[in-house]
Structures are given as structure tokens and as C-alpha cells.
Amino acid sequence: MHVPDGFIDVPVSVAAGVVAAGAVAVSLRGARRELDERTAPLAGLVAAFIFAVQMLNFPVAAGTSGHLLGGALAAILVGPYTGVLCVSVVLLMQGILFADGGLTALGVNITVMAVVTTVVSYTLFRGLAKILPRTRRSVTVSAFVAALVSVPAAALAFTGIYALGGTTDVPIGKVLTAMVGVHVLIGIGEAVITALTVGAVVAVRPDLVHGARGLSAPLKLRVGGELVDAAPAATPAPVPVAARSPRGLWAAGLVTALVLAGFVSFYASANPDGLEKVAADHGIDRKTEEHASADSPLADYGVKDVSDARLSGGLAGVIGVSGTVAVGSGIFWAVRRRRTAAASPSTGSAVGGNA
Template identity: 70%
Template sequence: MHVPDGFLNAPVSLATGAVAAAAVAISLRGARRELEERAAPLAGLVAAFVFAVQMLNFPVGAGTSGHLLGGALAAILVGPFTAVLCLSVVLLTQALLFADGGLTALGTNITLMGVVTVVVAHAVFHGLARVLPRGRRSAGIAAFTAAFLSVPCSAIAFTGLYAIGGTADVSLGRVFAAMTGVHLLIGLGEAAITTATVGAVLAVRPDLVRAASGLVRPALEIRGGGAPAPAPAAVPVAVAPAAAPRRSPRPLWLAGVAVTLVCAAFVSFYASAAPDGLERVATDEGIAERAEEHDLADSPLADYGVEDIDDERLSVGLAGAAGVALTLAAGTGIFLVVRRRTTVPAPTPEHGAEPRPEPERV
């Protein structure tokens, strides 16, 4: 659903650019509260995974394909503010290196895929979390519903923008019906991928799924349905329980990187070559004629292939691997910088700590 240059006029493109810039600025501040010591590398991995899975177009019928948008997945795993930054890194990488999504439409794409999807998914997931019983099944239901609804909402938002500043004289009713219909089907694929990914992480490290903390039972909770064990009789001395050792996220990170590379470097070759939902609707409704050639169309990685490599399988694989590496490095670096800005040095006399009071003299 990458909007190319030329679909929307300059005022709307500038307006969505301002919205995207404001969203990124707000998210930079909000992500400081979401990124813990272990979360920055995982957030970078989420950005790389979204990039990789967006290469895997899946058929939705009638010569049309779809791909993951990723806003719901990122919001559930790392939080809404960090999710906006993840999608912004992905879309910026795609626009600058792979000529996917217009440069003047970058703000539009961040708004549609990195803001609308995140806001909708975050609201739906946490709304369901308040009414569903606690458990992994409820987390899966909430993830599926949030991801499914985020996609047609993004399509409806595009239709609204086109109604304001579209560059082709087309029937808005037909565009709305076509965009909503095809993206409802794409939403099913989005929901399936999101639910499977969230479920896999919940199975091994539920503590790393940020949005599911209110839905997944604590590990020490009694599951038998009986009343909790009564507290022991009076104890002479209260002893604080020893803190549980914190598990390293490194095994999950390494496994995630391996899966991401396999998706981008190998599975992507078998992705559907049919146009995605937006491309199909634009072609059918006469909007595609307004598309402008990408300013970076001669990039060495344009169209997700490496220039001057004739073997298509190798070309796509190398481009995918390069995209994963670049997205992972850029995302992790940004999130590490954001997290470090939240670190507050321990108070010392030189940093404004209050001096100890002197003993009273008699």
C-alpha cells in the first residue's frame, strides 16, 4: 500500500508530511518510556522483521496481492510510540534505497501505514484487553482483531485523503468500495501473520510482548481455578523474596534475526508478483496514470533487486538481506540513542544531590 508520487496534490502531501513529522517527534518522546534496557535491540529487530515480511506479497484473489503493513504487530510487541518509529524507519529505507513509495508521498505513507494502523490497533487491542479474560487465547483474539481492522482503516484514510487532494477525476464511491473491499481481504492476511508472530513470542517470552502484559497470566499464578494459598501464620521476621534473575533476550533476538533473513533472502523470491491492493484499485479506476516516476528509480537496489546481477533469485535475495541489515542497524541505533537519553545519572554531590544533614551540636 505504498503511495507513489503524483497520486495526491502538493497541499495534501505537505499536510500529511507535517502529520508524520509531528507523529515522529511525539513518538521520540513517548518511546523513551517504552524502551527498557533490553528493548532497543528488540525494537530494531521488529523494524527489520516488518521490512522482510512486507516483501512477502500473498495473493488475495482476482490477480491482486497484499502484504503486511506491520503497524499492529509493532504496536503489540514494542508499544505504540516505538511502533511509529519502527514503521518510519522501514518506510524511509524503502523509499530511499528501494524506490518503493514516493519521496513526496513519504509523509503520506508514514501517516497511513505508520500512524493510522498503530493508533487503530493499539486502541482495539487494549479495548478488548479490558473485557476479555486473561490468557494467551485472549491475547490472540485481541491481536487478530486489532490487526484485521487496522488495514481497512488505513485504506479508508487513503480514500479520505484522495477525496481532498486526489489528482485524478474519479468516482470516490467506487474508490472507497474497491479500497475497502480488497483491504478487508488483505486484513485477514495481516491478522494471520500478526497473530502467529505474537503467539510465537508469547510462547517463549511473554514478558517481551508489551501490549499483552494485562492479558497474559503471570508465570506464578495458580491455574487450577482454586483459591490462592493462604498466607502463612505470623512470621517473626519479614524476609523480602529474592528477585528472579532476568532472562537475556539474546536467544530470541538471534532466532528472530535468522527468521527475518530467511524471509527476506529466500522466501521473498516466491512472493506473489500480482499488484497489491492499492495498485490494483489505482489501475482499475484510472488513478495509476497520475503516478510519477520515482526520483531514485535508478538506485542499485530499486524494485528489490541488485543492479547488474542477472540471476533473479540471487538478486532478490541479496537485496532482501541488505534491506534487513540496513533496517536492523538503523532501527537499533536510533532506539539505543533514544533509550540512552532517558538514562539519569545516579545523584551525587556534583549532580545536585542533597547534602547529608550535619549532626546537631549540643
């Protein structure tokens, strides 16, 4: 759903940019409360993983494909404020390096794909968490539903922005019907990817999943063919899971992202995604402008002067994942350090006062 330059007029694009900048500013402050020494590097990994999976377009209808938006996944794994930043980093990297999503439309894309998806999905996720049992299965089910709803919500948001500043004269009713209809289908794919990913991480490290904080994971024993909770052992307590290093999960996640972007992406659907298809069918793309980064050596997810398509796309994917994890990790470590620095003066004052 990357909006290119030319779909939305300048005044509305500027207004969306202001909204996006405000949301990012609020998220930078909010992320200080969500990030700690264990989750800060994982936030960079989440951004890189979203970048990789967005390269894997999947077919949803005749001649149409979809891809992960990632707002729900990021919000549930690392928190809603950090989630907005994760998706924003991905969109920034895609726009500058890969000419995917217009630079003048960056505010529109952040508003639609980062802010709307994150706010809608996490609000719904937390609502479901209050009424469902606190179990791993409930977390996965809640993630599925939240991700499913977030995609048509983003399509609805784009339609509203187009109604305010669309550069072509297309009846808004047709845009609304087409956008929401196809993105409901894309939402199913989003929900499956999100639920599988969240479920996999919750199964091994629930303490690292923001949306699963406090989730207990008792030892299970099979008795009479049924799984039951084991009685607490009368032995010294083991090292708390929260004290374990996340390096293993981080390494596994990075390898997975590199494989998806560097190899699996070659087999992704070549059909236009939902927005591209709707735009072509209804004439929304009549005033599309050439991307400012069209001459980038990585434009269109290929490496310039590398003739082999498989190798070119794979290298571009690996470069994208590596760059995203580096930039994202740097940003999140900086946010984490600001939280530590902000806490230090108060700590020092308290110590001085007690002296």
C-alpha cells in the first residue's frame, strides 16, 4: 500500500506529513518507556523482519497481490510507540533506497501504514486481552484478529486522505469499495503472518513480547493422554527467563529475515498490490510522478548493473535487511540511552537528598 508521488496533492501531503511528524515525535517519547536493554536491539530486528516480509507479495485475487503492512506485528512484539517507529524506519528505507513509496508521500505512508495500523491493531489487541484468558493461545488469537482489522482500516484511512486531496476525479464511493474490499483479503494474509510470528516468539520467549508481558508459561506434563500443569518443583528457583539474553532469538530472527529477503523473495507474486491494482483500474494513477530516487542503485529492489535477476533481487534484499537493522537498532539504542540519561539526574538528586 505504498502511496507514490502524485496520488495526493501538495496541501494534503504536507498536512499528512505534519501528522506523521507529530506521531513520530510522540512515539519517540513513548518508546522510552517500552524499550530496555533487552528489547532495544529486538526492535531493530522487528523493523528488519517487516522489511523482509514486505518483499513477499502473496496472491489474493485475480491479478492482485498483497504484502504485510506490519503495524500489528510490531505493536504486539515491541509496543505501540516503538511499533510506529519500526514501520516508519522501514518506510523511510524503502523510499530513499528502493524508490518504493513517494518521498513527498512519506507523511501519507507513515500515517496510513504505521500510525493507523498500529493504533487500530493495538487498541483491539488490548481489548481482546482483557476479555480472553491470559494464555499463549489467546495472545495468538488476539494478534490474528487485530492484524486482520488493521489492514482494511489502513485502506479506509487512505480513502479518506484521497477524498481530501486526490489528484484525479474518481468517485470516492468506487475508491472506498475497491480499497476496502481487496484489503480485507490482504488482511487475512497479514493476520496469518502476524499470528504465526507472534505465536512462535511467545512459545520460546514470552517475556520479550510486549503484548504478552506477565504471561505465565507453566511446565506441562502428559497424564492419561492429557496435558496438565506440573506441580512446582521443590528445588531452588532457576534463573528467571527475563534474565536470559535475547541474543539467540535475535540471531535466529536476523537469519530468517536475510533468507526471506535474499532468497524467498524471488518467488513472491509479481502482480500489483491492492493499491496499485485499484489505482490502475480506476484511474487514480493518472498523475503519478517519477520517484525522486528512481536512479538509486537499488531502485525497484534490484542492484544496478547486476544482470542476473535472482542475484540482483537477493542482494538488494540482503542490503535492505542489513541497512534496516543497522538504522533501526541505532535509533532504538539512542532512544534507550535517552531514557537512561533522563533517569540519572533524578536518581542522583534522590541520593544527594538522602545524604
